[in-house]
Amino acid sequence: QVPLVESGGDVVQPGKSLRLSCAASGFTFSQYAFHWVRQAPGKGLEWLAVISYDGSRKYEAGFLNGRLSVSRDNSKNEMYLQMTGLRHDDSAVYYCARDRGLGMGPPSIVGLEVWGRGTTVVVSS
Amino acid sequence: QSVLTQPPSASGTPGQRVTISCSGTSSNIGDNFVSWYQQVSGTAPRLLIFSNNLRPSGVPDRFSGSKSATSASLTISGLRSEDEADYYCATWDDGLSGWVFGGGTKLTVL
Numbered sequence: 001q002v003p004l005v006e007s008g009g010d011v012v013q014p015g016k017s018l019r020l021s022c023a024a025s026g027f028t029f030s031q032y033a034f035h036w037v038r039q040a041p042g043k044g045l046e047w048l049a050v051i052s053y054d055g056s057r058k059y060e061a062g063f064l065n066g067r068l069s070v071s072r073d074n075s076k077n078e079m080y081l082q083m084t085g086l087r088h089d090d091s092a093v094y095y096c097a098r099d100r101g102l103g104m105g106p107p108s109i110v111g112l113e114v115w116g117r118g119t120t121v122v123v124s125s
Numbered sequence: 126q127s128v129l130t131q132p133p134s135a136s137g138t139p140g141q142r143v144t145i146s147c148s149g150t151s152s153n154i155g156d157n158f159v160s161w162y163q164q165v166s167g168t169a170p171r172l173l174i175f176s177n178n179l180r181p182s183g184v185p186d187r188f189s190g191s192k193s194a195t196s197a198s199l200t201i202s203g204l205r206s207e208d209e210a211d212y213y214c215a216t217w218d219d220g221l222s223g224w225v226f227g228g229g230t231k232l233t234v235l
Contacts, residue, residue: 035224038169043126044229045162045170045213061223095169100181106217110223111160111175118169 001026002117006096008022009119010027010072016086020119022079022096029077030054035112036070036081046092051079054105059109086123093118129214129227136233137204145230146200147197147214153225157198157217161190164229165210169218174199201232209234 008020022034036048049060049070052094058070069082079096130148137143149155151230161174168192172181174190197216201208214227 044211045164045215045226047226048213049222050224059223062221066147084149097170100175106157106219109217111172111181112162112215113172113175113181115169115171118184 004075004116006116006119017084018119019032024077030074033099034079035097040092091123127228131227131230141204142202145199152220153218155195161199161218162213163210
């Protein structure tokens with residue numbers, strides 16, 4: 001059983017929107033913070049966002065200029081990433097990852113302990 | 126250009142000890158815990174070290190971490206061929222109010 005499974009990756013045209021999902025299983029979803037991280041082909045890891053265990057706190061990478069929104073539904077054991085105004089350089093593998101902590105600010109954002117296998121987004125006309 | 130600076134490459138022979146550095150500032154490493162990740166080609170990253178020097182269960186004690194002021198290091202002892210991978214440091218950045226990764230270090234086992 002894979003603890004985290006991402007879905008929603010697709011080939012999309014520039015300017016369009018996309019929502020990615022991360023489904024969790026095998027642990028108590030509502031007790032952990034979750035992150036989104038992406039990796040463009042041949043490049044390093046790029047952090048995108050973290051959401052606290054209860055969804056009350058969200059931190060999102062500033063360089064995305066508001067094009068991204070993270071959310072979660074603890075009743076469904078799922079987390080989401082909504083991306084708008086997609087650009088060619090948004091093409092990447094998108095990973096969700098579970099933090100060791102609650103995500104209520106830096107002291108409780110400890111480290112990304114469980115990772116999914118990723119879902120691929122290609123932005124192309 | 127990452128706010129955390131890592132050497133792009135490192136190498137060692139089997140059995141050797143290798144250290145990978147991660148340099149930051151007072152707003153990131155200097156004020157927060159550091160974690161380290163291993164990414165074998167084609168796979169998802171794996172957490173090796175959290176809170177500067179703690180290992181999750183299942184991570185061999187050949188991997189160790191340390192932090193001093195605005196720098197951190199990952200040391201791999203008794204290098205093995207399966208350690209060939211990319212390694213990333215990461216921490217919280219107070220100025221950015223977000224998590225940051227280093228640029229990554231490609232470790233080659235000769």
